Amino acid sequence: MIHTHILVCGGTGCRASQAKEVQEELVSLIRDKHLSQTVQVTTTGCFGFCEKGPIVKIIPDQTFYTQVTPEDARDIIEEHIIKGRKVERLLYEDPKTKKRISDSVHMNFYKKQLRIALRNCGIVDPENIDEYIARDGYQALGRVLSIYSPDEVIDIIKKSGLRGRGGAGFPTGKKWEITSQVEATQKYVVCNADEGDPGAFMDRSILEGDPHAVIEAMAICGYCIGANKGLIYIRAEYPLAIGRLLVAIEQARKYGLLGRGILGNDFEFDIELKYGAGAFVCGEETALINSMEGRRGEPVIKPPFPAEKGYFDCPTNVNNVETFANICPIVLKGAEWFSSIGTEKSKGTKVFALAGKINNVGLIEVPMGTTLREVIFDIGGGIKGGKKFKSVQTGGPSGGCLTESSLDMPIDYETLLEEGSMMGSGGMIVMDEDDCMVAISKFYLEFTLDESCGKCAPCRIGNKRLWEILNKMTKGEATEKDLEKLIDLSHTIKDTSLCGLGQTSPNPILSTFKNFKHEYLGHVRDKQCEAGQCKDLLHYTIDAKMCVGCTACLRNCPVGAISGEKKKPHLIHQDICIKCGICYEKCKFNAILHQS
Amino acid sequence: MKTIKLSSFAIETVEEACSDFQYREDELINILHRCQHKLGYLPAEVQEIIAQKLQMSVAKVYGVVSFYSFFSMIPQGKHPISICMGTACYVRGAEKLVDEFKRQLRIDVGETTQDGNFSLSCLRCVGACGLAPIVMVGDKVYGRVSAKQVKDIISEYQKSMV
Numbered sequence: 001m002i003h004t005h006i007l008v009c010g011g012t013g014c015r016a017s018q019a020k021e022v023q024e025e026l027v028s029l030i031r032d033k034h035l036s037q038t039v040q041v042t043t044t045g046c047f048g049f050c051e052k053g054p055i056v057k058i059i060p061d062q063t064f065y066t067q068v069t070p071e072d073a074r075d076i077i078e079e080h081i082i083k084g085r086k087v088e089r090l091l092y093e094d095p096k097t098k099k100r101i102s103d104s105v106h107m108n109f110y111k112k113q114l115r116i117a118l119r120n121c122g123i124v125d126p127e128n129i130d131e132y133i134a135r136d137g138y139q140a141l142g143r144v145l146s147i148y149s150p151d152e153v154i155d156i157i158k159k160s161g162l163r164g165r166g167g168a169g170f171p172t173g174k175k176w177e178i179t180s181q182v183e184a185t186q187k188y189v190v191c192n193a194d195e196g197d198p199g200a201f202m203d204r205s206i207l208e209g210d211p212h213a214v215i216e217a218m219a220i221c222g223y224c225i226g227a228n229k230g231l232i233y234i235r236a237e238y239p240l241a242i243g244r245l246l247v248a249i250e251q252a253r254k255y256g257l258l259g260r261g262i263l264g265n266d267f268e269f270d271i272e273l274k275y276g277a278g279a280f281v282c283g284e285e286t287a288l289i290n291s292m293e294g295r296r297g298e299p300v301i302k303p304p305f306p307a308e309k310g311y312f313d314c315p316t317n318v319n320n321v322e323t324f325a326n327i328c329p330i331v332l333k334g335a336e337w338f339s340s341i342g343t344e345k346s347k348g349t350k351v352f353a354l355a356g357k358i359n360n361v362g363l364i365e366v367p368m369g370t371t372l373r374e375v376i377f378d379i380g381g382g383i384k385g386g387k388k389f390k391s392v393q394t395g396g397p398s399g400g401c402l403t404e405s406s407l408d409m410p411i412d413y414e415t416l417l418e419e420g421s422m423m424g425s426g427g428m429i430v431m432d433e434d435d436c437m438v439a440i441s442k443f444y445l446e447f448t449l450d451e452s453c454g455k456c457a458p459c460r461i462g463n464k465r466l467w468e469i470l471n472k473m474t475k476g477e478a479t480e481k482d483l484e485k486l487i488d489l490s491h492t493i494k495d496t497s498l499c500g501l502g503q504t505s506p507n508p509i510l511s512t513f514k515n516f517k518h519e520y521l522g523h524v525r526d527k528q529c530e531a532g533q534c535k536d537l538l539h540y541t542i543d544a545k546m547c548v549g550c551t552a553c554l555r556n557c558p559v560g561a562i563s564g565e566k567k568k569p570h571l572i573h574q575d576i577c578i579k580c581g582i583c584y585e586k587c588k589f590n591a592i593l594h595q596s
Numbered sequence: 597m598k599t600i601k602l603s604s605f606a607i608e609t610v611e612e613a614c615s616d617f618q619y620r621e622d623e624l625i626n627i628l629h630r631c632q633h634k635l636g637y638l639p640a641e642v643q644e645i646i647a648q649k650l651q652m653s654v655a656k657v658y659g660v661v662s663f664y665s666f667f668s669m670i671p672q673g674k675h676p677i678s679i680c681m682g683t684a685c686y687v688r689g690a691e692k693l694v695d696e697f698k699r700q701l702r703i704d705v706g707e708t709t710q711d712g713n714f715s716l717s718c719l720r721c722v723g724a725c726g727l728a729p730i731v732m733v734g735d736k737v738y739g740r741v742s743a744k745q746v747k748d749i750i751s752e753y754q755k756s757m758v
Contacts, residue, residue, distance in 0.1 A: 011723070012722065012724050013723070013726045013727060016722075016724045016727060016730075016737035016739060017727065017739060019756075048725075050724070050725065050726030052726075053726060053727075070654060120753035195723075197666070198681070198682030198683045198684070198720050198721040199682045199683035199684040199721060199725055200721070201721070201723035201724075203751045204723050205723075235667055236629060237666070237719075237720075237722070238723070246657045246659050274625075275625060275626060275629055276664075276666075277625055277628070277629065277664035277665070277666035277667060278664050278665035278666035279664050279665065280662060280720075291625065292622075294620075294621055294622040294623055294625050294660070295624075295660065296659055296660055297663065297664070310624075353725065355683070355684030355725035355726075355728065356684055356687045356688070356728075357687060357688070358685070361684070361725055361726040361728070362726060386722040389750075390648070393683065396683075405662040427683070429683045429684060429687060431687055440687075443683070443686055444683075447720075450665070453663070467632055502666075521726075556744055558696065558699075558743060558744065558746075558747070578695075578699070580692055580695065580743055581692065582692075582694070582742070582743050582744060586744075
């Protein structure tokens with residue numbers, strides 16, 4: 001009889017820091033100690049607490065071990081499992097109180113979260129369908145097929161208030177209804193898993209941690225709209241998610257949950273994977289469909305919408321991964337339950353990928369209406385290295401940068417738009433005082449330039465011009481006239497581009513200009529970069545009064561531009577310095593100055 | 597343009613990929629994935645065979661290859677180095693890593709060193725943002741890399757080649 005489960009995170013982040021080796025070591029120790037009858041090691045999906053990976057969790061006592069190395073496995077088995085003593089040094093240490101926290105229930109990171117889309121991530125083995133079934137898996141599909149008509153299910157989804165989690169927030173039930181009403185012999189359900197926002201990894205984590213949740217929801221959608229074929233369009237850059245999806249699809253077929261005559265009904269549904277090849281614009285549904293048909297992923301003018309004319313001109317319903325992940329709980333627990341969570345117009349929860357200059361990088365899910373401050377400071381644990389919060393970027397390259405003044409706004413689709421950003425797919429990048437807003441705009445523009453498909457002129461040519469102006473600014477070569485042109489052109493591109501990519505590409509510029517106008521003016525008028533990031537506007541010097549001669553800068557300088565004796569002030573040779581900023585990061589005495 | 601004579605293995609690989617996907621035009625991206633996976637890159641000659649087999653124009657095949665960043669027409673180095681330039685890595689100093697790799701290897705992004713050992717590229721978000729900034733050499737992931745470590749990473753692979 002198994003009484004203890006050791007869960008090891010098998011997400012991409014933890015895998016990259018040896019989680020697989022940890023798991024193998026645990027398994028071999030359990031075998032050596034003859035514990036196989038009572039202790040079981042399971043690979044799960046992402047726990048969300050990626051900052052401190054690899055994560056190992058012990059059930060039933062919920063002990064949460066962080067940054068576990070293969071060498072630590074012995075202590076976990078010999079101390080915790082055999083002797084019942086928790087391994088103190090592997091427990092999470094609260095950065096504020098410096099106390100070790102004994103289990104996940106008491107961690108601030110989890111206290112404010114509500115996990116609906118991520119309900120099984122970090123709990124079930126994604127490669128074992130039985131574990132999913134044990135957590136009410138495929139019950140929603142069963143109920144739908146046996147008691148509900150397609151219209152009744154669509155009605156539940158409509159009443160729940162669920163909106164598209166890919167970014168635009170179109171009501172999901174409405175979308176299903178439109179597709180269901182189009183007459184056609186062949187229709188398709190498409191899952192958009194082309195997660196292109198840099199810094200967003202929620203879709204990947206759901207597919208890696210709970211692939212059946214998406215498969216089941218797609219089947220339900222197929223039943224509702226009258227489609228017998230599902231397609232998952234997934235990035236080729238996500239090999240782990242692809243592997244787990246393929247396993248899950250195969251298992252579902254074996255159990256008669258995909259294929260012909262599902263659960264004894266005459267409903268037929270099957271799923272096939274289609275691979276992307278790295279193009280951000282393919283997240284746009286018409287571009288995605290072009291790409292699935294083997295062509296360049298260029299968007300086309302809507303209407304006709306995919307609901308009328310989509311994949312091979314058949315009616316096609318496209319939903320994002322996270323949207324699908326919400327479907328089964330809604331069917332099982334009811335529309336009222338779901339709509340009781342969240343704000344007036346944004347129901348349910350949202351998954352965010354917290355990243356950047358924040359203490360707890362990771363994946364979180366909170367009810368709509370939670371404030372940014374709660375997300376960044378309570379769950380995220382505040383800014384790294386005790387620095388000052390400057391801005392949070394939401395919505396990826398189409399979104400905007402929000403400041404301190406927006407921190408107490410409840411997060412929902414409308415508020416974020418009003419504040420000059422957008423929900424997007426849920427990437428949340430936190431920036432501190434060292435991040436230059438002009439450089440950030442340039443970074444996003446570089447991304448848009450790379451990803452613009454080139455079909456329409458405003459996006460293809462306009463964004464290039466925007467980038468050139470920003471580049472001039474970061475080099476200290478721009479004039480106030482350029483600044484005027486930048487803003488003017490931004491509005492033109494927004495108004496005249498063909499698809500969502502171009503219509504939103506100037507957003508990072510407009511939102512940072514609105515909130516950090518003085519930084520733009522600083523770059524243009526005074527040729528100064530307040531944050532100290534724009535290399536061409538800086539030079540590094542050492543403050544002789546502050547320098548204690550610890551030699552940290554000298555030892556770390558990659559080009560040998562620093563000289564000085566131990567315990568005496570050091571000197572930077574400007575002719576050798578490449579302005580890499582390593583000395584600034586390494587100095588513990590604030591003796592390195594970067595000045596414009 | 598330099599013409600390459602494809603090996604019989606390469607020709608067979610491409611022909612097999614086309615036939616496995618029933619010469620279907622809508623499977624073009626899958627065919628290209630397969631060919632790149634087996635051959636490492638997609639030179640013009642490979643695209644010509646695909647176009648001929650699928651009875652479509654070479655321009656259309658090339659249009660798709662050049663559209664998607666995953667496909668490459670240049671052979672990669674023995675140790676391909678990719679630096680993640682997702683936003684999370686960017687704000688944690690990925691740009692400095694790019695500068696340092698360029699300086700150490702004396703090549704630009706998108707190029708391969710003359711000895712063919714290293715190639716340098718930027719990629720968009722591996723999704724391991726907790727470990728930012730990230731560098732990948734082949735399949736191996738290096739997390740929380742500092743500019744100072746760049747030299748060590750390169751020499752790790754130089755050693756293994758001696």
